[in-house]
Amino acid sequence: MAESLVSALDEYEQAALSAIAESASTDDLEAVRIEYLGKKKGRLRDLQSLVGKASPEERPVFGKRFNDVKSKVTAALESRLESLAQPAEVLSAVDITLPGNDVKLGRKHPLTQTAQEFKDIMGRFGFTVVDGPEVEDEHHNFVALNIPPEHPARDPLDNFYLATAEHNFAGESGPVLLRSQTSTVQIRVMEQTQPPIRIVSLGRVYRPDTIDATHSCMFHQMEGLMVGDGVTMAQLKTVLHLFAKAYLGHEVEIRFRPSFFPFTEPSVEVDMYWDGTWMEIGGAGMVDPNVLTAVGYAPDKVTGFAFGLGVERFCMKRHEINDIRRFYENDVRFLQQF
Numbered sequence: 001m002a003e004s005l006v007s008a009l010d011e012y013e014q015a016a017l018s019a020i021a022e023s024a025s026t027d028d029l030e031a032v033r034i035e036y037l038g039k040k041k042g043r044l045r046d047l048q049s050l051v052g053k054a055s056p057e058e059r060p061v062f063g064k065r066f067n068d069v070k071s072k073v074t075a076a077l078e079s080r081l082e083s084l085a086q087p088a089e090v091l092s093a094v095d096i097t098l099p100g101n102d103v104k105l106g107r108k109h110p111l112t113q114t115a116q117e118f119k120d121i122m123g124r125f126g127f128t129v130v131d132g133p134e135v136e137d138e139h140h141n142f143v144a145l146n147i148p149p150e151h152p153a154r155d156p157l158d159n160f161y162l163a164t165a166e167h168n169f170a171g172e173s174g175p176v177l178l179r180s181q182t183s184t185v186q187i188r189v190m191e192q193t194q195p196p197i198r199i200v201s202l203g204r205v206y207r208p209d210t211i212d213a214t215h216s217c218m219f220h221q222m223e224g225l226m227v228g229d230g231v232t233m234a235q236l237k238t239v240l241h242l243f244a245k246a247y248l249g250h251e252v253e254i255r256f257r258p259s260f261f262p263f264t265e266p267s268v269e270v271d272m273y274w275d276g277t278w279m280e281i282g283g284a285g286m287v288d289p290n291v292l293t294a295v296g297y298a299p300d301k302v303t304g305f306a307f308g309l310g311v312e313r314f315c316m317k318r319h320e321i322n323d324i325r326r327f328y329e330n331d332v333r334f335l336q337q338f
């Protein structure tokens with residue numbers, strides 16, 4: 001009897017302490033308390049009645065052991081309760097019920113958002129996004145694009161020529177300039193890749209225009225190029241139509257007007273009808289055989305179309321922005337509306 005009471009107390013103590021340590025919530029802990037310390041029918045009560053049955057000589061010894069175990073388990077339970085009720089120490093230092101400071105989150109510039117959306121749309125049509133340098137040589141900005149030396153587009157007054165550099169990107173010496181169009185990227189891609197090609201390139205272009213509500217000396221274009229076996233102008237129109245619809249989500253129409261660009265033949269100006277008006281969105285056409293030859297393609301084997309669209313225009317149209325200068329002023333009141 002004496003032996004078994006001692007081991008029952010030991011066993012009880014061990015079981016209770018580990019149950020307390022393992023309980024993961026105050027609810028768990030309450031269940032443990034009822035089982036081990038409950039007054040009505042807990043395990044401790046059973047032990048207590050055993051102590052009561054011990055002989056008068058043994059009773060004080062068992063009684064003391066009983067009381068020790070009880071207070072040890074009770075203390076463990078209380079300290080566990082304290083830590084469960086207050087999980088993280090920081091919480092006692094920070095009053096989480098106080099209102100926080102107003103955190104001002106930044107956001108992407110509207111043109112960055114527009115460019116991202118353009119890339120997403122064109123990506124769904126199977127066009128890969130490529131980049132090109134903003135400082136260009138004459139070969140990529142003009143020569144390979146079939147723009148002859150006497151062409152007005154090469155006029156120093158219409159371009160940001162930089163001081164004649166010792167080296168340009170092709171490793172040859174010659175003048176460099178801030179690119180005046182993203183069509184340069186067509187050449188860079190075709191020089192390095194064989195058809196079929198389907199790419200778009202978005203980025204800044206620079207022209208010394210007088211700045212007003214619709215002109216800026218720096219703006220953004222999206223260039224597109226598709227070259228392959230039997231690529232047609234009908235496909236060009238379809239791609240532009242689907243693109244415009246995907247971006248504006250309305251009954252958009254696309255119209256071609258005959259035009260001229262040295263690097264396309266035939267060439268067109270592209271207009272878009274949206275919200276009751278026609279507006280010009282860029283230029284396009286079938287890649288000129290001279291351009292295909294300049295990059296080493298066989299113009300009798302492959303054809304291609306190309307287009308260049310103004311990014312600002314689309315964004316302005318969609319958000320009813322009436323002055324292109326707003327994009328570049330960094331006025332937070334403007335920017336935070338997008």
Ligand code: DAH
Binds near residue numbers: 223
């Ligand atoms: N690069 C022309 C410009 O900046 C736009 C353009 C026209 C791009 C026709 C093209 C194209 O790819 O085929 O005015």
